[in-house]
Amino acid sequence: MKITPKCYAQSLYESVDGKTAFEVAVISKKFVELIAKNNHLTKANAIIGEFIKIWNSEKRIVEATVVSAKEMDGETVNRLSDHIAKLSKAKKVALRTKIDKDILGGVVITYGDKMIDLSLKTQLVDLQDRMVKYN
Amino acid sequence: MISKDIIVEQLKEQIAGFKAEAKSKTIGFVTEVGDGIAKIAGLSDVMMSEMLEFQTKKGVIFGVALNLEEDSVGAVILGDFTEIKEGSEVKTTKRILEVPVGEAMIGRVVSPLGEALDGKGKIETSKSYPIEKIAPGVIARQSVSQPVQTGIKAIDAMIPIGRGQRELIIGDRQIGKTAIAIDTIINQRGQNMKCIYVAIGQKESKIAGIVAKLTECGAMEYTTIVLSGASDPASLLYIAPYAGTALAEYFLDKGEDVLIVYDDLSKHAVAYREISLLLRRPPGREAYPGDVFYLHSRLLERACKLNKEHGGGSITALPIIETQSGDVSAYVPTNVISITDGQIYLEPDLFYKGNRPAVNAGLSVSRVGSAAQIKAMKKVAGKMRLEAAQYRELAAFAQFSSDLDASTRAKLERGKRLTEIFKQDQYSPLLVANQVLIFYALINGFLDDIAVEKIREFEMGLYEYARTNGKEVLGEIASTGEYNEEIENKLRSLIGDYKSTVIGS
Numbered sequence: 001m002k003i004t005p006k007c008y009a010q011s012l013y014e015s016v017d018g019k020t021a022f023e024v025a026v027i028s029k030k031f032v033e034l035i036a037k038n039n040h041l042t043k044a045n046a047i048i049g050e051f052i053k054i055w056n057s058e059k060r061i062v063e064a065t066v067v068s069a070k071e072m073d074g075e076t077v078n079r080l081s082d083h084i085a086k087l088s089k090a091k092k093v094a095l096r097t098k099i100d101k102d103i104l105g106g107v108v109i110t111y112g113d114k115m116i117d118l119s120l121k122t123q124l125v126d127l128q129d130r131m132v133k134y135n
Numbered sequence: 136m137i138s139k140d141i142i143v144e145q146l147k148e149q150i151a152g153f154k155a156e157a158k159s160k161t162i163g164f165v166t167e168v169g170d171g172i173a174k175i176a177g178l179s180d181v182m183m184s185e186m187l188e189f190q191t192k193k194g195v196i197f198g199v200a201l202n203l204e205e206d207s208v209g210a211v212i213l214g215d216f217t218e219i220k221e222g223s224e225v226k227t228t229k230r231i232l233e234v235p236v237g238e239a240m241i242g243r244v245v246s247p248l249g250e251a252l253d254g255k256g257k258i259e260t261s262k263s264y265p266i267e268k269i270a271p272g273v274i275a276r277q278s279v280s281q282p283v284q285t286g287i288k289a290i291d292a293m294i295p296i297g298r299g300q301r302e303l304i305i306g307d308r309q310i311g312k313t314a315i316a317i318d319t320i321i322n323q324r325g326q327n328m329k330c331i332y333v334a335i336g337q338k339e340s341k342i343a344g345i346v347a348k349l350t351e352c353g354a355m356e357y358t359t360i361v362l363s364g365a366s367d368p369a370s371l372l373y374i375a376p377y378a379g380t381a382l383a384e385y386f387l388d389k390g391e392d393v394l395i396v397y398d399d400l401s402k403h404a405v406a407y408r409e410i411s412l413l414l415r416r417p418p419g420r421e422a423y424p425g426d427v428f429y430l431h432s433r434l435l436e437r438a439c440k441l442n443k444e445h446g447g448g449s450i451t452a453l454p455i456i457e458t459q460s461g462d463v464s465a466y467v468p469t470n471v472i473s474i475t476d477g478q479i480y481l482e483p484d485l486f487y488k489g490n491r492p493a494v495n496a497g498l499s500v501s502r503v504g505s506a507a508q509i510k511a512m513k514k515v516a517g518k519m520r521l522e523a524a525q526y527r528e529l530a531a532f533a534q535f536s537s538d539l540d541a542s543t544r545a546k547l548e549r550g551k552r553l554t555e556i557f558k559q560d561q562y563s564p565l566l567v568a569n570q571v572l573i574f575y576a577l578i579n580g581f582l583d584d585i586a587v588e589k590i591r592e593f594e595m596g597l598y599e600y601a602r603t604n605g606k607e608v609l610g611e612i613a614s615t616g617e618y619n620e621e622i623e624n625k626l627r628s629l630i631g632d633y634k635s636t637v638i639g640s
Contacts, residue, residue, distance in 0.1 A: 113177035
């Protein structure tokens with residue numbers, strides 16, 4: 001059977017879960033030897049990508065991005081982070097912030113494959129659509 | 136005159152009433168794109184054949200989710216896919232693919248997505264119908280009982296088509312398949328029928344010609360053309376017949392009769408094969424995917440005749456299949472033959488002999504049969520069918536023997552006149568009453584003393600004569616469809632008068 005990057009990542013996760021740092025170092029060395037032996041070193045990047053996904057879903061970590069027009073202060077970021085944790089039922093939120101002047105104001109939150117668009121730009125477009133439609 | 140204050144007031148009201156909604160949307164990203172197919176990561180709650188919005192620099196492009204896999208979604212792109220890049224954002228719409236429908240579509244040339252293609256401005260409709268719909272069940276249906284007058288003598292007499300029937304038109308390229316369909320549409324004038332012509336992968340020049348002809352004949356007043364041209368992507372060709380049927384169902388729900396022509400389903404199958412192979416579905420016979428039968432059966436099953444309690448409307452389907460050098464045993468032709476309620480088989484030999492329309496009466500059938508004929512036609516056509524069958528049988532073996540007995544010779548002579556009568560020019564459909572008249576003349580021997588070369592001349596003259604002198608009886612046949620001794624006598628004397636006064640014999 002063909003071994004997919006997902007299979008590698010799953011087995012790697014299962015072997016390192018709950019081990020000490022020293023053990024992990026040994027396991028990862030062995031793991032690299034294994035994929036080298038199977039001639040799958042070219043798939044290393046895909047395996048790492050899959051591993052991060054599996055790790056995050058097992059540990060209930062959600063990666064989220066918040067785009068805003070201006071720099072946000074620490075408290076706002078924390079509150080947003082808490083809110084996303086509640087929405088996605090995650091234990092931990094790995095939050096990244098981005099600045100994009102184009103959205104004019106408000107925020108755009110993306111986590112997993114969900115998006116909550118609270119930007120001023122979208123609201124203005126919606127308002128325009130409605131006024132064009134009804135008048 | 137409205138003052139500006141009122142406008143400003145209203146605007147303020149609108150803006151005050153406008154609440155920004157913060158809805159959580161599902162998004163995905165394109166991981167792979169090419170040949171009109173996109174692979175998308177994300178979109179965890181996407182539905183089968185849901186419309187997807189691809190965000191591009193040139194605006195939103197729609198797509199349809201066709202393959203739902205473990206961690207990716209395969210989608211076809213409806214429209215220009217060159218703008219979609221890897222990493223483009225994709226949104227779900229929570230809507231199964233649907234097309235706008237409505238009265239405004241009549242007389243227009245539209246794309247499968249309902250956009251105007253004829254340059255006559257935007258089409259304003261208020262309703263949309265899903266392109267895939269489960270066909271009406273047994274409870275809602277009724278057996279076919281009313282005729283669709285095609286105006287083509289050979290078809291109306293021998294292969295009658297009823298409202299709600301599915302009749303396949305099959306034959307090689309350039310043999311007059313489209314011509315039969317177009318003649319039928321032209322003949323629906325004043326017959327209470329909406330017509331939809333679905334062009335699948337046709338040359339746009341051909342469609343331009345058809346539109347011009349239909350406009351000239353006044354047939355565009357009740358016709359819609361759904362066009363997916365030869366240069367459109369396979370995804371549009373694939374949805375075109377379903378979109379046409381969705382429009383037909385709109386009229387069906389209003390209790391109207393609809394005639395829909397799919398020109399042609401071979402190209403539709405080829406387009407679907409292209410999509411399937413690109414989506415990496417396994418190929419089967421002739422490289423078509425496994426569900427190519429279901430592709431056409433679910434489409435043609437939507438043709439129906441509904442009973443009174445369900446509105447009493449009907450959808451008559453005329454699918455067209457192009458065969459390769461007369462091979463009806465290829466995959467798609469056999470499939471569609473088995474799905475439809477009969478076929479009109481057009482033969483090259485007849486075509487080149489000059490028997491046009493080149494309908495092969497032996498291989499063509501209509502499984503609904505005479506239930507879909509008016510009484511008068513039923514009476515004369517029954518004998519016609521018999522005459523035609525006897526002639527075919529005799530003609531084959533009469534070539535070998537020179538001296539035949541009188542009755543055989545008479546049958547052969549009759550048969551020659553019959554083939555002559557079945558010849559008909561394109562774009563000249565014939566009224567049903569006139570058809571009854573000429574068939575009556577034939578089966579009762581009025582044509583036996585006319586030379587074969589003169590038959591067409593005689594026929595034209597007879598119609599001309601009947602238009603002034605036989606108005607009453609022809610009108611009666613056309614309006615009531617009845618047939619009795621009185622009508623028969625009138626027909627007899629009409630033809631007799633014509634022969635004695637005009638022909639002079």
